Amino acid sequence: MAPPLRIGLTGGIGSGKSTVAAMLAELGAPVVDADALSRASTAPGGAAIEPIRRAFGADFITPAGALDRDRMRALVFADPQAKARLEAIIHPLVRTEIDRRVAACAADAIVLDLPLLVESDAWRTRCDRVWVVDCAPETQIRRVMARNGWPREQVLAVLAQQASRSQRLAAADVVIDNDGIDLDTLRARVRQAWERRGLPL
Incomplete structure (x- = not known):
């Protein structure tokens, strides 16, 4: 049996990528969520916990045995080297699990939900096609401010760490x-893309 077509789904914060991923799942698409795998690796008993403890110290592990996300988030925003060290622990674990799920997939196509696809060659090599959920940066800012309650400056700081719109496109x-569309229009666009799989619309 031929391996499944690997569709890499990506988009900046507030683009609606997670909404599109959920719509694809509703259509029957196998979807692998890299963020969910990352969170699982840093949950109590997760494969990343002990390497993180060794690399960053016990202060970054909660009493329940999970990654202290707030403490780590503050560190990686302030220190790019800390971010690279954390990613060097988590990303190989996530990539291994994604490869395992792709190998086990019996469908003709599988969707890899990869927020950092454009930023990382390691993710790009795992995709046969790249789908980008796109909107204007100002739309992203407005959505994230409304959804997360963040100030504009915090959203801009996150956007600055992600690939630009032009790089994704x-x-x-x-x-x-x-x-500027409603959910029904978005759902129709997602359905069309899935029915055509990786072919241009």
Whole structure:
């Protein structure tokens, strides 16, 4: 049996990527969520916990045995080297699990929900097609402020750490425009993209 077509789904914060991933799952698409795998690795008993304890110290592990996300988030925003050290622990674990799930997939295509796809060559090599959920940066800012209650400056700081809109679009085989439309229109666009799999719309 031929291996499944690996569709890498990505988009900046507030783009609607998670909404699109959920719509694809509703259509029957196998979806692997890299963020969910990352969170599982840093939950109590997760494979990343002991390496994180060794690399960063026990202060970064909660009494329940999970990663102290607030403490780590503050550190990695302030220290790019700490971010790289954390990713060097978590990303290989996530990549291994994604590879395992792709190998076990019996469908003709599988969706890899990869927030950092454009930022990382290691993720790009795992994708046959790249789908980008796109909207204007100002739309992203407005959505995240409303959803998370963050001040504008905090959203801008996150956006500055992600690939730019132009970088994502340059990497895209398929663009799902999610700006100024309602959920039914978005759902129709997602359905069309899935029915065509990785082919241009």
